Amino acid sequence: MNAFTQKPGRRDAQRDATRARILETARDHFERHGFEAANVRAIAADAGVAAGTVLLHFADKRDLLHAALFDDLAATAAEAVRDDEPGTLEQRIHRLGAAFFAYYARRPTLSKTLLREALFADPPWQARFTEQVAAVHGRVVALFNAARAQGEVADDADAALFGVAFFSFYYFALIAWVQGAHPSPVALLDRLVAQHLCGLRPAANVRRAR
Amino acid sequence: MNAFTQKPGRRDAQRDATRARILETARDHFERHGFEAANVRAIAADAGVAAGTVLLHFADKRDLLHAALFDDLAATAAEAVRDDEPGTLEQRIHRLGAAFFAYYARRPTLSKTLLREALFADPPWQARFTEQVAAVHGRVVALFNAARAQGEVADDADAALFGVAFFSFYYFALIAWVQGAHPSPVALLDRLVAQHLCGLRPAANVRRAR
DNA sequence: GCTTTTGAGTGAACGCGTTCACTGAACGTG
DNA sequence: CACGTTCAGTGAACGCGTTCACTCAAAAGC
Numbered sequence: 001m002n003a004f005t006q007k008p009g010r011r012d013a014q015r016d017a018t019r020a021r022i023l024e025t026a027r028d029h030f031e032r033h034g035f036e037a038a039n040v041r042a043i044a045a046d047a048g049v050a051a052g053t054v055l056l057h058f059a060d061k062r063d064l065l066h067a068a069l070f071d072d073l074a075a076t077a078a079e080a081v082r083d084d085e086p087g088t089l090e091q092r093i094h095r096l097g098a099a100f101f102a103y104y105a106r107r108p109t110l111s112k113t114l115l116r117e118a119l120f121a122d123p124p125w126q127a128r129f130t131e132q133v134a135a136v137h138g139r140v141v142a143l144f145n146a147a148r149a150q151g152e153v154a155d156d157a158d159a160a161l162f163g164v165a166f167f168s169f170y171y172f173a174l175i176a177w178v179q180g181a182h183p184s185p186v187a188l189l190d191r192l193v194a195q196h197l198c199g200l201r202p203a204a205n206v207r208r209a210r
Numbered sequence: 211m212n213a214f215t216q217k218p219g220r221r222d223a224q225r226d227a228t229r230a231r232i233l234e235t236a237r238d239h240f241e242r243h244g245f246e247a248a249n250v251r252a253i254a255a256d257a258g259v260a261a262g263t264v265l266l267h268f269a270d271k272r273d274l275l276h277a278a279l280f281d282d283l284a285a286t287a288a289e290a291v292r293d294d295e296p297g298t299l300e301q302r303i304h305r306l307g308a309a310f311f312a313y314y315a316r317r318p319t320l321s322k323t324l325l326r327e328a329l330f331a332d333p334p335w336q337a338r339f340t341e342q343v344a345a346v347h348g349r350v351v352a353l354f355n356a357a358r359a360q361g362e363v364a365d366d367a368d369a370a371l372f373g374v375a376f377f378s379f380y381y382f383a384l385i386a387w388v389q390g391a392h393p394s395p396v397a398l399l400d401r402l403v404a405q406h407l408c409g410l411r412p413a414a415n416v417r418r419a420r
Numbered sequence: 421g422c423t424t425t426t427g428a429g430t431g432a433a434c435g436c437g438t439t440c441a442c443t444g445a446a447c448g449t450g
Numbered sequence: 451c452a453c454g455t456t457c458a459g460t461g462a463a464c465g466c467g468t469t470c471a472c473t474c475a476a477a478a479g480c
Contacts, residue, residue: 009446009447010445010446010447011445011446011447011456011457011458014446014458014459015457015458015459018458018459039435039436039437040436040437040438041435041436041437049459049460050459050460050461051437051438051460051461052438052439052440052459052460052461052462053458053459053460055437055438055439056458056459056460057458060437060438061436061437061438112330115330116326116329116330119326119329119385119389120322120325120326120385120388120389126389130391158405161401161402161405162405164382164398164402165378165379165402165405165406167382168375168378168379168381168382168402169375169378171378171381171382171385172374172377172378172381172382175329175330175381178330179329179330179336181340188374191371192371192374192375192378195368195371195372195375195406196375196405196406198408219476219477220475220476220477221426221427221428221475221476221477224428224429224476225427225428225429228428228429249465249466249467250466250467250468251465251466251467259429259430260429260430260431261430261431261467261468262429262430262431262468262469262470263428263429263430265467265468265469266427266428266429266430267428270467270468271467271468
């Protein structure tokens with residue numbers, strides 16, 4: 001072992017390769033069969049390891065799901081937050097929501113499970129989701145403040161609380177969608193945000209949502 | 211068998227008694243140990259039947275949970291909707307939310323599971339929850355219209371959409387509470403409703419939430 | 421009263437997620 | 451190079467929810 005580079009070592013390399021193989025196989029199985037129908041033994045067999053090996057690398061089946069899909073969600077979040085196209089607050093909020101809805105729409109078999117796991121995650125995944133929610137919340141607050149600078153919303157409006165309201169609407173729309181109660185989560189989000197913003201406009205510029 | 215009364219018959223009576231015994235035992239086990247930790251074999255043993263009998267009366271373990279606790283939720287909902295004490299729209303909405311929060315607070319061990327099952331229920335329970343949500347939604351709309359008659363909210367405000375916003379806030383506050391992110395769901399609900407109502411007031415009577 | 425049908429109740433067996441005592445190859449040390 | 455140590459990987463075993471061929475007493479038909 002030299003002082004410059006921490007040599008990976010055959011053992012570490014093997015372990016990382018095994019872990020990656022399991023993860024890739026798991027992603028495939030989950031997206032094909034859904035969460036409940038996916039079989040840990042089958043994933044292990046396809047990845048060329050014993051059943052026990054899967055649970056050596058991941059705490060349990062749900063942990064495997066999180067590990068397999070969290071990266072994608074993080075990438076979606078990073079991209080959505082990076083969006084800097086101009087527009088009204090409503091338009092920018094719309095695009096933010098639409099990016100996340102697209103993430104779920106891409107995985108129809110898994111979206112119900114994904115949403116459930118996102119909302120009701122246990123540690124350590126709970127902390128990671130909270131962190132990501134905080135990042136998006138921060139973005140919403142930033143968009144709100146930018147709109148305030150443009151005179152789009154009132155000076156005394158509570159930006160942080162608006163961010164919370166946004167998440168309420170976002171999650172409610174998602175739940176309604178996965179439960180089949182509403183065909184278009186984006187449309188529902190737009191309407192709710194529009195009604196909420198009614199009272200947050202400058203006094204001179206009030207427009208009501210019907 | 212006479213034409214007037216459908217005689218229960220020993221068999222029917224036995225079956226109903228068995229079902230009731232299982233349900234009572236299940237309720238006890240669920241509230242004591244939580245959903246995952248509760249054991250179907252143990253419930254069966256305590257109810258004095260074989261394991262298979264439990265799943266003869268209920269489709270699966272989750273179905274048993276629903277059957278064991280749905281009545282309580284329905285009673286809570288019925289009582290909350292019946293409340294006719296006077297007050298401002300915000301006060302009445304507050305009481306409505308508080309009644310449901312109290313239902314969950316009464317079952318700290320189960321509340322996370324209960325909420326998850328309420329939001330992501332599968333048929334046939336999904337239909338029953340939808341029905342109950344619709345009833346409460348109707349009540350919110352009625353409260354909103356009553357407030358409108360009092361001149362508390364604008365004539366052209368969308369009452370149905372306000373009802374949807376209420377549920378968004380209600381569920382978000384509940385989720386935040388069971389996940390430990392917010393200590394008081396009622397306070398969060400109040401603040402969100404107050405901000406939402408900003409823009410729905412008559413033009414002459416605008417007050418902003420900070 | 422005797423026979424047939426019905427359906428509540430049974431429990432061994434199955435598939436699944438998960439555990440853990442064990443194996444052996446890679447690694448550090450003299 | 452020989453030795454003990456570490457740790458990725460194993461697979462039989464466990465507990466659980468769930469299934470289903472079976473039992474037998476109650477109801478229905480004769």
